[in-house]
Amino acid sequence: MRGKFITFEGIDGAGKSSHVEWLAEQLRGKGLTVQVTREPGGTELGEKLRELLLNEPMHLETETLLMFAARREHLARLIEPALARGEWVVCDRFSDATWAYQGGGRGLDKSKFLALEHWVHDHLHPDLTLLFDLPLDVARERIVLANRVLDKFEQERADFHERVRQAYLDRAHGNPARMRVIAADNTLENIRKQLEVIVASIC
Numbered sequence: 258m259r260g261k262f263i264t265f266e267g268i269d270g271a272g273k274s275s276h277v278e279w280l281a282e283q284l285r286g287k288g289l290t291v292q293v294t295r296e297p298g299g300t301e302l303g304e305k306l307r308e309l310l311l312n313e314p315m316h317l318e319t320e321t322l323l324m325f326a327a328r329r330e331h332l333a334r335l336i337e338p339a340l341a342r343g344e345w346v347v348c349d350r351f352s353d354a355t356w357a358y359q360g361g362g363r364g365l366d367k368s369k370f371l372a373l374e375h376w377v378h379d380h381l382h383p384d385l386t387l388l389f390d391l392p393l394d395v396a397r398e399r400i401v402l403a404n405r406v407l408d409k410f411e412q413e414r415a416d417f418h419e420r421v422r423q424a425y426l427d428r429a430h431g432n433p434a435r436m437r438v439i440a441a442d443n444t445l446e447n448i449r450k451q452l453e454v455i456v457a458s459i460c
């Protein structure tokens with residue numbers, strides 16, 4: 258039987274990465290084989306593209322095309338073969354991030370996003386997307402506390418991140434069967450409780 262494809266989304270500092278490995282462990286505990294991966298990245302070539310994408314200034318459409326190029330490679334080399342073997346794939350970000358960051362944040366034409374999505378993975382969408390939603394100032398505070406070096410996207414102004422957040426919420430509104438909004442301004446324990454309920458419903 259084909260495995261399931263779960264993606265994590267949210268603004269920077271929402272807390273996604275703190276739960277990706279935890280969720281994979283929960284699934285492994287149910288006897289499943291789980292691949293944990295991320296975008297941009299997930300393959301050798303994808304990780305090289307990630308370096309460029311997170312650090313080099315570039316035209317919006319170049320950025321979008323490179324996100325989808327990395328995604329094409331990721332689907333072909335890792336995601337699709339794993340799902341076909343019956344493994345589950347847990348991925349930190351996928352196309353909803355392009356919708357939110359390049360679309361909402363930077364203003365990419367929606368029809369261009371939809372054309373690329375159709376081209377690259379019309380046949381395959383996540384079975385479940387967990388959208389970590391929280392106010393921008395809480396996410397910002399977490400990033401400051403973590404004292405991490407800010408990448409190109411994290412250095413964007415607050416209004417950019419507000420648009421990203423809103424674009425994610427609009428996307429979730431339009432895809433209620435696939436996307437679940439997690440109230441991420443919460444303790445790790447409370448967030449895990451929300452995740453357990455959702456995951457139980459798809460296992």
Ligand SMILES: Nc1ncnc2c1ncn2[C@@H]1O[C@H](COP(=O)(O)OP(=O)(O)O)[C@@H](O)[C@H]1O
Pocket residue numbers: 267268269270271272273274275276399400402403441443444445448
């Ligand atoms: N629920 C939470 N409450 C408080 N701090 C959190 C919570 N979730 C994550 N953090 C902290 O916030 C920072 C950003 O979390 P991270 O998981 O890296 O976010 P993201 O992957 O969404 O950018 C980390 O230092 C992490 O330890």
Ligand SMILES: Cc1cn([C@H]2C[C@H](O)[C@@H](COP(=O)(O)OP(=O)(O)O)O2)c(=O)[nH]c1=O
Pocket residue numbers: 269270274295296297311324349350351352354355356358359408410411
């Ligand atoms: C997948 C993807 C990511 N991004 C951005 C969002 C993030 O700011 C950045 C990398 O994501 P992420 O791995 O969440 O960064 P970190 O490890 O610092 O938490 O790439 C896009 O702009 N478009 C995309 O399609």
